[in-house]
Amino acid sequence: MAERSGGASGLLIGLGILGVAGLGLLLAFAAQGARDRQLDASPIGFGALTGTLKAAGIAARASHPYQSPLVEDLGLRILPLYDLDLHRTSDTPRDRADRIAATSLRDIDEETLATKLSEIPTLIMLPKWSGAMVELGVAHRQSLLARSSLRRVLRQIGVSRVEVQQAGAAFLPATMPEGQEMALFHAQTFERATLPNSCTEIIGMTAGALVVSCQMTGGEGPVLLLSDPDLLNNHGLAVAENAAFAPRLVAELIPADRPQTVYVDFSPDLLTAVDRDDERQDYTRGSAEFARFLTYPFGLFWAALLIVLGVVFWRGQRRFGPVAGVGAGPSSGPSSGDTGITRDRSKRLSLGAKARLLRLSGADARLAADFVQADLQDLAQTFFGREASAGSTERVLALLTRRDPALARDFAETSRRLTGDAALGPAALMRALDQYQSLRKKVLDHHGSA
Known part of the structure; x- marks a missing residue:
């Protein structure tokens, strides 16, 4: 009993661990999804940009994890960058203090970023604010990111020697060529003196360059860089006439030979697809491909599966109890080997299950017949050993006939009466069973072995 209780306790502990693991995964994915939604809806998010562009008559669409637009259908990708170090994964914040102090708010893989830049002309909006803007909504100087961090991420993108400068705590106004009044708080611009020959200023302010086009290191295609994301984010679109200037800026940046559709890409994953119906496609399946099935939202299914299995x-443990060992149970007799014990126990369980079904169906005669047939087989094994075949019952009767013809005749007649097709009433059935048990006892007492 103690052994069974210990096994049950171990199983319950294992099931508890399984359930907790599944629940932990579910909560982790839910928390990550909540942080992403909070970022997109925060003052430094870009949830309002797509609607602003559409209202101005520009075809725009936002990224969605379940949609894969074709690269050939897109003219410009607007990519908010929240990662200050493309070479490492930032630590997950443990509490609100960590979220306020966080500098990398959404990691993106360097290889994924390079693919995005090569697929579609892309406007990268450099990061400017730490997590304090998401949590507190206060644009304080202490919430600004360090210039050294911005220098590092520019170098990782492939644009070297470009310096970023940050103005003081005031709205820096500027009048654009179209006449709109633009304003930026703690304006972040590129220092014109540091722009190399590979960079061309497209839009600027008195303080410095705002949008530049730079040839990336390695000879790859140009990349568009916006120094201050406040021009297009949720906070900036509500300032001055930024909401009127933003669509004009975006329309100017779309190449004339590309489709005039803007893709606002929030996701750190590569969601776009390439139309290669006429080309051979070779795929390399590695660990990264498998890891995609563990990320959100697929991770929710795995977590739910663990919980359901738990x-x-x-x-099942509560309903059927712990798994019994071989030969367990009060009816287990002396062991003559694991094979024999298993066979006997399996036979008892089978007969018990069949007897229960017959009792439930009211087939008492059939139950008695099955009992007599099984008992005759056991009697044959008593006489001739465990190797007795199915036809050994006739050998038992023949042996009894030689030794005690009268007993053999009565025993055979009673056995055939119980196992035959003739219907017996309850009283007759009980009398026949009593007679069978009495004759069987005589057989064993007087002729118990071959």
């Missing part, structure tokens, strides 16, 4: 196994 509940199912727990319910």
Whole structure:
């Protein structure tokens, strides 16, 4: 009993761990999804940009994890960058203090970023604010990112020697060529003196360059860089006439030979697809491909599966009890080997299950017949050993006939009466069973071995 209790306790502990692991995964994915939604809706998010562009008559669409637009259908990708170090993954914030102090708010893989830049002409909006703007919504100087961090991420993108400068705590106004009044708080611009020959200023302010086009290191295509994301984010679109200037700026940046559709890409994953129906496609399946099935939202299914499995196994444990060992049970007799014990126990369980079904169906005669047939087989094994075949019952009767013809005749007649097709009433059935048990006892007492 103690051994069975210990096994049950171990199983319950295992099921508890399984359920907790599934619940932990579910909560982790839910928390990550909540942080992403909070970032997109915050003052430094870009949830309002797509609607602003559409209202101005520009075809725009936002990234969605379940949609894969074709690269050939897109003219410009607007990519908010929240990662200050493309070479490492930032630590997950443990509490609100960590979220306020966080500098990398959404990691993106360097290889994924390079692919995005090569697929579609891309406007990268450099990061400017730390997590304090998301949590507190206060644009304080202490919430600004360090210039050294911006220098590092520019170098990782492939644009070297470009310096970023940050103005003081005031709205820096500027009048654009179209006449709109633009304003930026703590304006962040490129220092014109540091722009190399590979960079061309497209839009600027008195303080410095705002949008530049730079040839990346390695000879790859140009990349568009916006120094201050406040021009297009949720906070900036509500300032001055930024909401009127933003669509004009975006329309100017779309190449004339590309489709005039703007893709606002919030996702750190590569969601776009390439139309290669007429080309051979070779795929390399590595660990990264498998890891995609563990990320959101697929991770939710795995977490739910772990929880369901835990509940199912727990319910099975409660319903059927712990697994019994070989030969366990009060009816187990002396062992003559694991094979014999297993055979006997399996036979008892099978007969018990069949007897229960017959009792439930009211087939008492059939139950008695099955009992007599099984008992005759056991009697044959008593006489001739465990190797007795199915036809050994006739050998038992023949042996009894030689030794005690009268007993053999009565025993055979009673056995055939119980196992035959003739219907017996309850009283007759009980009398026949009593007679069978009495004759069987005589057989064993007087002729118990071959």
